[in-house]
Amino acid sequence: MNFIKKVFQNGPLYVGLFFIISGISIAQEIDDFSVNKEISGDAQNHKEKNTITYTVEKNQKEIYSITNSLDYDAPVPEFIVFEDGAGVMVSSFDASLTFFDNLGEKIVKLKINKELKAIYERSIYSAIDENNLLIALSQPGLDYSLIQIYNEKGVLLNDWKIENEHVNGLQFAKSQNILAVSSYSWGSGSISKNTQFFNRTGDLLQQSGNNFSSGSFVKNGEAFSGYRKHLYFLYDLTKKSTAFEFISKNDIIITAEYKSDEIIIVTTEAPVLNNGNWYYINPTIKVFSKEGKEISSRNEKTQPFSSFSLEQKDDRIFFKTNTDMILVK
Structure with a gap:
């Protein structure tokens, strides 16, 4: 692959991430920087390629951009930014990581595992904390998932395997030396789900019987707040037990957070797809105490x-959408 970069002058801090994927716009937050992803070209067969451009911005000012050619049917890589503006391109198709400095200069491209061949069904989850990258790789045919930690220069700091076959969530708190890996596997006609907590050297510290798709470490790393489609849970790492659990039988959980010793859970009916975007309406906002009341x-x-x-x-919390601003508390 050939990479073309452009360098621009730094600007003030900006919070937000905006993707443009095949004409579909997706908003997602990331600290300090934003990444615009745009695909051009209309490749229809293996002889043709599309072009993908990642533009890293700070305060809506371009810092640098990376342009890459892409096979017509290949999954689109993600571009993730470290806190100083350096970045890494994560490609699930060929199981590769390409690291760039904060001026867009390529540092190194490497394979996550040299034995892995290019396949479409592979999934890679990633999380960044400060200047470290955490990834979790799962794919058909492997009876384990691979966990790795890199620094922003592309140096592998540690790697290990977990038994569950499929990872579906990942979080990292470098300052507390702890990471959470949510996974599941099938066996004997049933599904096994859990969240495992490791330190940076790969030692299993403890695990919860719940799993998550989104979550975060809270209370200075003493607890973990996680949720998936119909379940929220607060896991107390000091007591090694679930402190609170909420199940939404009908509506889906679209976001949930632990804030100021209270738990906020937002649910809606299933969204409707319209012009490439999922639309939600009429959310229910619930607030619980840390004890679950x-x-x-x-x-x-x-x-x-x-x-x-x-x-x-300040001391107020809002649920903000692209159409409304709702005071929660």
Whole structure:
């Protein structure tokens, strides 16, 4: 692959991530920097290629861009930014990582595992904390998932395997020397789910019987807050037990956070796909104490929305969408 880079002057901090994928716009937050991803070309067969451009911005000012050619049917790599603006391109198709410095200069391209061949069905989850990259790789035919930690220069710091076949969530708290890996596997007609907590050297510290697709370490690393489609859980790492669990039988959980010793869970009916975007409407916002006692629950009438977040301003918390700003507490 040939990489073409452009360098621009740094600007102030910016929070947000905006993807353009085959004409579909997706908003996602990331600290300090934003990455615009744009695909051009209309490749229809193996003789043709598309072009993908990643533009790294700070305060909506371009810092650098990376342009890469892509086979017509290959999965699109992700580009992730470290806290100083350096980046890494993660390609699940060929199981490769390409590291760049904060001016867009290529540092190194490497294979996650030299024995892995290019396949379409592979999945790679990634998380960044400060200047470290954590990845989890799963693919058909492997009865384990591979966990690796790199620094921003592309140096492999550690790697190990976990028994479960499929990873579906990943979080990393470098300052607390702890990471969470959510995974599942099939066996004897049943599914096994769990979240395993490791230190940076790969030692298993403890595990929970719940798993997550999104989550974060809270209370200075003493607890983990995680959720998936119909389940939220707060796991107490000091007591090695689940402190609180919430199950949404009908509506889906679209976001949940532990803030100021309270738990906020937002649910909606299943979204509707329209012009490439998923649209939600009329969320229910629930607030619980850290012990799990329900403090409030209310349904909000809103316009359809496709992006959302929980935001704190001073001592108030809002549920913000691209159409409404709702005071939570």
